[in-house]
Amino acid sequence: MQNTVRSSIRFSGTGLHSGKTVHMTIHPASADYGVWFRRTDILLGDAMLPARWDVVEQTALCTRIKNTAGVTVSTIEHVMAALAGTGVHNALIELDGPEVPILDGSAAEFVRVILKAGVVQQNETVRAIEILRPVSVTRGDATATLSPADELNIEFHIDFEDAAIGVQDKSLGMANGSFVRELCDSRTFCRKIDVDQMHANGLALGGTLENAVVVDGADILSPGGLRHQDEAVRHKMLDALGDLYLAGAPILGKYTGIRAGHSLTNALLRELFANPDAYRFVDCDRTIAARLPGAGVHFGEIPAVA
Numbered sequence: 001m002q003n004t005v006r007s008s009i010r011f012s013g014t015g016l017h018s019g020k021t022v023h024m025t026i027h028p029a030s031a032d033y034g035v036w037f038r039r040t041d042i043l044l045g046d047a048m049l050p051a052r053w054d055v056v057e058q059t060a061l062c063t064r065i066k067n068t069a070g071v072t073v074s075t076i077e078h079v080m081a082a083l084a085g086t087g088v089h090n091a092l093i094e095l096d097g098p099e100v101p102i103l104d105g106s107a108a109e110f111v112r113v114i115l116k117a118g119v120v121q122q123n124e125t126v127r128a129i130e131i132l133r134p135v136s137v138t139r140g141d142a143t144a145t146l147s148p149a150d151e152l153n154i155e156f157h158i159d160f161e162d163a164a165i166g167v168q169d170k171s172l173g174m175a176n177g178s179f180v181r182e183l184c185d186s187r188t189f190c191r192k193i194d195v196d197q198m199h200a201n202g203l204a205l206g207g208t209l210e211n212a213v214v215v216d217g218a219d220i221l222s223p224g225g226l227r228h229q230d231e232a233v234r235h236k237m238l239d240a241l242g243d244l245y246l247a248g249a250p251i252l253g254k255y256t257g258i259r260a261g262h263s264l265t266n267a268l269l270r271e272l273f274a275n276p277d278a279y280r281f282v283d284c285d286r287t288i289a290a291r292l293p294g295a296g297v298h299f300g301e302i303p304a305v306a
């Protein structure tokens, strides 16, 4: 069955790129509504934006959606991952600025508050997207692929010159709440050299050592160090889960990302939906529903840092 949140959930925090304080509320929504954003600070014109792949603007640093009136919401990927990972299918997310709060740079706070408020079952069946044949996109040395599998599996490979990140590989099935246990607390990471350049260009103005893991060569500059030895690749998997949820439904298939990012994952969804023979919608029976990312998640499974 589809799920929504039991009650409205409020957050406030700083936008990573704007540096401005944002207030955000996740409201319950009816079955088959999907996930929508609404900008409450836009008083004239269309302030509604669907959380959907076909309204994503191509950006390197975060995932931004834009409606036909030109209204945007940036950095939606972590809250989308939290909704996917806790099995919330329907929600209206209101915010009074152009960017979702970055919080600690992970999805842990979103997950903690969603599970604390509770997730309630609705009266309609979940429709999932079953991958029938592999689809792939490549840009330079980066590749993203979706291929057939019984449940959503996310596999990622990264390699960075900075020894603090280096080469990291991880593969994880998303059933049985593994997103909440294994991925949700992994933070955004960036290289000091890139941070300096972003600041010089007026970007990442809200970025601090409290909401991103900053690395410089072999050194971790953020106080407290890492939450996981391979936190960087775990965060890339978190981003992938959030970006894939813009498909509009849970995906039954395997995602493989090699040096991929937000823009490539979006290109992958565009490639998928351009090939109707590569997927089909399936109504989830009890067996399939038990394999979806949010099935069987318990509040007690949230990592201690949240």
Ligand SMILES: [Zn+2]
Residues within 6 Å of the ligand: 077, 078, 188, 235, 239
């Ligand atoms: Zn991220």
